[in-house]
Amino acid sequence: MDGRTKDATGGRMDAATEAFVAHRNLLFTVAYEMLGSAADAEDVLQETWLRWTGVDLEGVREPRAYLVRTTTRQALTRLRTLRRRKESYVGPWLPEPLLTAPDVAEDVELAESLSMAMLLVLETLAPTERAVFVLREVFDLEYGEIAQAVGKNPDAVRQIAHRARKHVAARRPRDTASPSDTRAALRAFQRAVETGDLQGLLDVLAPDVVLLTDGGGVVRAALAPVVGAGKVADLLGRLSGAVSLHPTRVNGHPALVVSRGGEIDTVVATRIDDGRVTGLYAVRNPEKLSRMTQETLLHR
Template sequence: MREPSRPTPDPATETFLAHRNLLFIVAYELLGSAADAEDVVQETWLRWADVDLDTVRERRAYLVRITTRQALTRLRTLRRRRESYVGPWLPEPLLTTPDVAEDAELADSVSMAMLLVLETLTPTERAVFVLREVFDVAYDEIAEAVGRSPAAVRQTAHRARAHVAARRPRGAVSPAETRDALAAFRRAVATGDLNALLGVLAPDVVLLTDGGGVVRAATAPVVGAGAVARVLARIPAAASLRPVWANGFPALVVRLDGAVDTVLAARCDDGLVTGLYAVRNPGKLTRLEQETVVTR
């Protein structure tokens, strides 16, 4: 018996589904929150479903424009909330596939280090920078998305590039270098070997822990190999440390009694860990059962 044919999606749905992953990544890079990015994508769909496609010249650009506008509105609200956040704020981690690292620029754009730099931009600067530098959107299209003139957008892009260049970590980091450093770090933590742990930490390493006031976490950056090693030495011996890919780079998921306790991402330079980002806020650890497809 022939199986009944499945209905073909209508053009609006088909177009939206084809670009859904892109829209999610645009929203995530603007917000640093996967949960809020998902909400923005849903809001984009609701608006897109009412659009007369005959009036749309470039569907991808139109969808990105809707997503950007919705994300900007939400970002301004989130900024006010983050002003009262308890302790360091870190982006919500995303499990990603290893192949993301093959696109070095894309992997860098979703890394913890870069997302923290983007937090220092104004909402409009962030949107302009992400759309232009990451997704290569034309200035005219960005202007329509952010409600500015093309000339103003070019000036904003120049200002944002300079701001990011002054604050982003120096030099490119290879995923292989990060993976090797994290493997040594993992062995040191698992064995409780403080000297071995000190051997993989840069002297001026910085640890940021995000508990959001919900779980125990340092409310200020922990600086220096000795201080960071003492904090990490508190990880229980019974904890499991599973290697994963998060935000385009190797990372570790720490589990206690089978439950996710922390996602630990790292910044490595010259074989040493120079930055550690420990996300412990339970509200940011809900998307760790499946990988997110990162595309542009």
């Protein structure tokens, strides 16, 4: 063997390309968990690739660890830029939804970390805290490895991890609904919206339900959270007959795609507790809907 293998088109992949391709889905997942944006995660992967091509592979003992460190550093830099950008974002900011395969849901820990509700909790962490939490709690990296990725010593990383876990635990979604309860609540919610059944909506919505709509200033959306079953039901009840709803799986969880005129209009992720909808996350910004036509491969 000459250290080179054939790619899918019958060409040759060198060792650097082979290693990057082997870990690409993992690297994308790390970047997306840190950024909540597929577009920015792809940019981070491009930057990681450019740096990887300049590395002397003979000096790299563990390509996976090296690539994860590089991706983390690039994501941290991008995350600080994103935080400034979000300060001027029009209306609520929501993560970019990803159409995911059933196998993501089978990895319970990964699916939990990818939920809209959880990603919004991660948004409340400082950049380094988020990186440490993601690498430790989601990807189970050792403290020494994380220390190299974030530029801290292992003892400092342990303290950051403890602080981040405490912060997340206080805000973590309760996740008390079984998969069957979740599916049943989502079906009831879909039927009520499609038929304009106000009482049906009030039955499935929790009294303190919160609806967040992300239009990014590009399309019409509520500029502040809509709180309370009555207000949310009144708003959703107006959609009857104007749109069609289709169940799908977003970020490893059941969700709905709202179509208007045959085009995707909105992606609605839900948070369901005790059989009732407690959170609705409606992404309408067209720039965030490009990942809904093809499944995104995620891995840890």
